[in-house]
Amino acid sequence: MGTRVGEAALLLKGIEKRFGLVTAVRGLDLAVAQGEFVTLLGPSGCGKSTTLGLIAGFFPPDAGEIYLGGRHVENLPPFARDIGVVFQDYALFPHMTVAQNVAFGLKMRRVDRAEINARVEEALDLVKLGGLGSRRPLQLSGGQRQRVALARALVVRPTVLLLDEPLSNLDLKLREEMRAEIAALQRRLAITTVFVTHDQGEALAMSDRIAVMNAGAIEQIGRPTEIYERPATRFVADFIGRTNVMPATVGAAGSTQVSLVTVQGATIEVATAHSLATGARALLAVRPERATLATAPVADALSLRAEVTQILYLGASREIHLTLDDGPAVIVDLANDGREPPIEIGDRVWFVAAPASCLVLPA
Amino acid sequence: MSLARRAAGPWRALRWTVAVIYLFMFGPILITAAVSFNASNRSQFPPQGFSLRWWGNALSEEWLEPVLFSLQLAGATAALCVLLGAPLAFILTRQRFRGREVLVALTLGPLMLPALVTGVGLLQFFQYMGLRDYIGFPSLLAGHVVISLPFAVRTIAISLHGLPPNLELAAMSLGAGRARALWEIVVPLAKSGIIAGAVFAFVHSFTDVNLSIFLAAPGQIPVTVKIMGFLEFGFAPTLAAVSVITLIVPLTVVGIMQWLFGLGDFIYGDARG
Ligand SMILES: Nc1ncnc2c1ncn2[C@@H]1O[C@H](COP(=O)(O)OP(=O)(O)OP(=O)(O)O)[C@@H](O)[C@H]1O
Ligand SMILES: [Mg+2]
Numbered sequence: 001m002g003t004r005v006g007e008a009a010l011l012l013k014g015i016e017k018r019f020g021l022v023t024a025v026r027g028l029d030l031a032v033a034q035g036e037f038v039t040l041l042g043p044s045g046c047g048k049s050t051t052l053g054l055i056a057g058f059f060p061p062d063a064g065e066i067y068l069g070g071r072h073v074e075n076l077p078p079f080a081r082d083i084g085v086v087f088q089d090y091a092l093f094p095h096m097t098v099a100q101n102v103a104f105g106l107k108m109r110r111v112d113r114a115e116i117n118a119r120v121e122e123a124l125d126l127v128k129l130g131g132l133g134s135r136r137p138l139q140l141s142g143g144q145r146q147r148v149a150l151a152r153a154l155v156v157r158p159t160v161l162l163l164d165e166p167l168s169n170l171d172l173k174l175r176e177e178m179r180a181e182i183a184a185l186q187r188r189l190a191i192t193t194v195f196v197t198h199d200q201g202e203a204l205a206m207s208d209r210i211a212v213m214n215a216g217a218i219e220q221i222g223r224p225t226e227i228y229e230r231p232a233t234r235f236v237a238d239f240i241g242r243t244n245v246m247p248a249t250v251g252a253a254g255s256t257q258v259s260l261v262t263v264q265g266a267t268i269e270v271a272t273a274h275s276l277a278t279g280a281r282a283l284l285a286v287r288p289e290r291a292t293l294a295t296a297p298v299a300d301a302l303s304l305r306a307e308v309t310q311i312l313y314l315g316a317s318r319e320i321h322l323t324l325d326d327g328p329a330v331i332v333d334l335a336n337d338g339r340e341p342p343i344e345i346g347d348r349v350w351f352v353a354a355p356a357s358c359l360v361l362p363a
Numbered sequence: 364m365s366l367a368r369r370a371a372g373p374w375r376a377l378r379w380t381v382a383v384i385y386l387f388m389f390g391p392i393l394i395t396a397a398v399s400f401n402a403s404n405r406s407q408f409p410p411q412g413f414s415l416r417w418w419g420n421a422l423s424e425e426w427l428e429p430v431l432f433s434l435q436l437a438g439a440t441a442a443l444c445v446l447l448g449a450p451l452a453f454i455l456t457r458q459r460f461r462g463r464e465v466l467v468a469l470t471l472g473p474l475m476l477p478a479l480v481t482g483v484g485l486l487q488f489f490q491y492m493g494l495r496d497y498i499g500f501p502s503l504l505a506g507h508v509v510i511s512l513p514f515a516v517r518t519i520a521i522s523l524h525g526l527p528p529n530l531e532l533a534a535m536s537l538g539a540g541r542a543r544a545l546w547e548i549v550v551p552l553a554k555s556g557i558i559a560g561a562v563f564a565f566v567h568s569f570t571d572v573n574l575s576i577f578l579a580a581p582g583q584i585p586v587t588v589k590i591m592g593f594l595e596f597g598f599a600p601t602l603a604a605v606s607v608i609t610l611i612v613p614l615t616v617v618g619i620m621q622w623l624f625g626l627g628d629f630i631y632g633d634a635r636g
Contacts, residue, residue, distance in 0.1 A: 077535065077541075078532070083536055085533065087532075089527060091533035093552075095551045105537035109538055152537070156537065
């Protein structure tokens, strides 16, 4: 990416990090604009925390460059980088009160007493913990500890805010509450943020952009809708949401259109940015909620014969499991629109997807 | 009801076991204490009459001097063990480096050696290295640090193990240098472990006789060694009184530390203090 040093609040160029024989991060490039919320999303062990640790300066990279606010920082220790970090386990200092925890960064910066008090109070109000300053971390609930950790990181007004799975220790309801709150706070303060999670829901809901990581590198980066609607690889398509994937062969390939031949010899014209050669093998992907069922084939849509194998009633939707004739198993989500057409296990049906709902992925 | 009855058997057995253990621990001490109040010249139990003259002997210059000497020695040993042991424990728990195993072996090794062997070794070392003049307090201090350090290091290491390493990283991300993070975060949180380590080193030094017996010098004699020497003349009631004093001193130290810092939290398992 052609971003120059001056433009990005945070810039990583060709970052590599090895731990012994394990390469945790391999050739990672990332540019985060001022005030942007970027999420590193990926499965366990893909190098998200390592990347965050490299930005924070907890260990040096083996190769590559890191710029924070235009400053070249990869040789600087964490305390010289002007960052705020929120850890998964919060890492609150148990021997200090909430107020002392929040004041710590200001104390290290030799801010004078009166200003420290004012800013600590302001920060605690910001995370809705006003009045709890004299408590100890162990006397707080999980959600409250989370807020203290956030206040402690924010009070120093860091160049970037780094959050490593801050919500994963909270129960579901609190998690959803906090993710809305953190996102709102981030927008209000316009603080450049790198957020690590392996929860795609969090990533989609909170981010300006999502960087999907796989095996130490970024597989795709883009706005949540791009990542979800136009995954570039099968890995991304599988990791974010669910995807039905079937084998296909490229028929005629244009510059923006490609004609695919898939199971049962069905042919469909699909828009694509991938350049594919005629005769090449590819994958055809359809999201479960973008497919539907029909009793007869539908013109100008992908229509495949299938048999119903299982029906799961989920309240808001029904999840219909099918097996395509001469093809793989697929899933269709039928939204609960109040009509609920009768479907039985063993029914012969047509699996239908409009061309706009079909995606081409490299095999 | 039936549950309670079934539990009663084992519970009663446990209670009796504990009682017997206490009897074996405190019985001899109580007898010694009783003997020190004997009116007769012989160490008899039950004591014949009541007298404080043995206590008069025990509290004379002759015995107070070695008690004081032992106190100073144990105090210095405890201080040195903490100064050396805390950094050592930190390095051993946090850092992975070449030669770590060797350092562990060197630190904890003296635990496996009889103190007697260490004592003989140190004595020869001081003699052959031309350090004869340092036999006495300096050699005793060196020896006591060697044999007490493992206790301090282990105890401090346990308290460091309980701390998430993220705490230091959090402090550093907030602008604290490495030393500042140690001082503001690690030291206060490991405090009870550090104090417990000092207490263990103190007690271990104060009660040692195996090593001290080789390294004492005239006028620089720990009370335990003095007691050993005195035993050659038989067990006089004076010794009973002295023994009670040497028991009370370390107990008092532990008691004061407990009162000041609440060691129990640490010793009985809650490393967070
Ligand atoms: N300090 C370390 N020493 C050795 N290997 C490490 C270290 N830290 C991370 N690794 C390895 O580097 C790889 C990436 O780890 P990392 O913690 O960055 O993953 P992650 O994406 O944060 O995963 P998770 O979602 O489980 O937190 C893993 O294979 C891990 O085992
Ligand atoms: Mg991680």
